[in-house]
Amino acid sequence: MKVRLYDRAGNTRIGTGTRTIYPDYTVSTPSVTRDTAKDTGASTTDGITNKRQLGFVIGNLEVSATNRGNGAKVILRDDSGSGQDDGDPVALTTEIGHDDDDVTQANGHTVETTKTDFTEDKHGFYVCQTDDAGNTACSAKISWVVDITAPTKPSLPDLHEDDDSQGANANGARDGTKTDDLTNKQSEIDVAVQASGSQTETNNAHDQHQIRFYLWTPSSTSDTTVDDDELTELKAPAITDASNIATINDQGYTANGARGAVKQIYDENEILTEGIHHFVAKQYDVAGNLSAVSNALTVYVDATPPANLTVEPTLHPTSDSGDSSTDKQTSSVDLLFTFTPTPMSNDIDYFEVRRVRLNDAYETIGEDEYPSDPNTVQQTSYEFLSDDAVQTALVAEAADTYGEGAYQQGGAVKITAMDTPHYNTWYAFSVYAVDLAGNVVQGANSTNVRILVPPPTPAAMDLAVATDSGVLTDDDTTNKTAWTLSGQYQNVSQPEIDNDAAAGVRNVIIRIKQLNSDNQAIETLTHTFTRESDFDNTNNITVPNSANDPYTYAFTFDATAFEDLTDGIYEITASAYNSAGETGGESTPLRITLDRTAPTPEEHITLRTKTFTSSATQQSYKFTYNNPSGNEPNASITIIAPDTTTVATLTASSATNT
Known part of the structure; x- marks a missing residue:
């Protein structure tokens, strides 16, 4: 740029000196990311670390546009300010100077803080650069989570119950159980462990804790202290990540409802020798902190069967x-x-x-x-x-x-x-x-x-109408002692049908049990008859009609032998025996009430005198029937005229007993 001068007369003169001006209205937005080498633990991209000196990768920096050797000024700031470009500067071990060479060297390169004692917390950072023209641009914010607290040690590991071998049906009085850590498995062994203690929960990272398993080889039989140099990491090739780490999650081992992990410590290609083995675990959080070692699980491997037996049951x-x-x-x-x-x-x-x-x-x-x-x-x-x-x-x-x-x-x-x-x-x-x-x-x-397939169980028997006396002929209440009972049996289950168990029935056993007031049997009378005929040829089992029902057999029984029965309640059941003497189940009991005691009218009926003076054919007479004990709800009442003519027969209401 040069200067031209003008006087009043219009004369001009161009100055001999020049000035160069560089218009510049923008600056590149820098970038900042976390140094993965500082990102410890299970992931190198989650920003959780147990390092107290933090590292960054800074990029997209601007060099001089004037070729004067001055690039943009770059400052890493913490997230303490109220807005961009007002956070406190963070000192770096390699400062990014105001020189093109420095900027070029730092562009996309790794730097770390001079501060080596960042506290346990979440820390935010961003980077700003300002060029020679005063233009400033700042990156998006990133964060580091510093966690230097080791988790508490896991619970005592446990041999997973699927691998704590035992027979199919152990005798519970002996020691063989699924919790004794005695196994006959030598490969594909799982060990379970439960996480314990509270963890750093800055970003809910406790859900991602992991467990590492180790084989502990004590220096001697009296050695009870676990030293790191006595531990061998267990890495099962069958595991996808081929590592010794098992991730804890809600779908893992949840003893007592707590989070835990299951790890296959030996796969099908590895053989655990017979003898005593000790296993321990450490808890490993997302920041990479390792807990103290757990107590030791002692597993006894015994793959040798008992000695051959000479035994015949x-x-x-x-x-x-x-x-x-x-x-x-x-x-x-x-x-x-x-x-x-x-x-x-x-x-x-x-x-x-x-x-x-x-x-x-x-x-x-x-x-x-x-x-x-x-x-x-x-x-x-x-x-x-x-x-x-x-x-x-x-x-x-x-x-x-x-x-x-x-x-x-x-x-x-x-x-x-x-x-x-x-x-x-x-x-x-x-x-x-x-x-x-x-x-x-x-x-x-x-x-x-x-x-053998047992005989079928007969259906419940039924008291015939002819021997069910009284007002109702289906209430199984009677004053007759010569009962006619009927029943049937048939093949019901598939084994009975396949083997025609009903056809093999030889005898039917009828049992008559008299019950006391507590429904307990006080006497049992038994009658047996064959399928062909009974002793007097009056009881029989009818061979089924093959065209109709080839599996159902009917039988009848006249209980003429029990005329000396006393009044009371009786249960009658039937069961079948086959030709080999095998017995089937008893039928559902039929309950019969034997009542041969006539009612006493004076106890139930209240009469009153009435004089009939009308010649009408219909007269009204009222009386009351009372059944206070409720034991004769269906009794009938016969009205008899003085000349012994039956006037009417009435039935009391069983609902009201009146």
């Missing part, structure tokens, strides 16, 4: 139903087996019985199976061990229940509610011994038992 006579108690044919679903195992070892926790189906040639079909639901305790094991007081007491208790002779052989297993997919079929039952770690060995011998 015997079906106890109480479970061998039917005509014979020794033919090993039964319809019972509760089976008691006794046996004498050799050798008898204290390593055995309990016994169980399994079965395999046999064909007609007594060859096995399929594999051994547990004969009832393995998720519930449906087998009870009793073993007589001379040095085991608990088992001795159990045997004594069981002997009281099932008889002394059952438990002198050394062991017994009671199967409850056995599931039977195939009836009228032979099964081979074998004894298995299970030790405290859940290792199993099968006994050398088995016994064959045929499981």
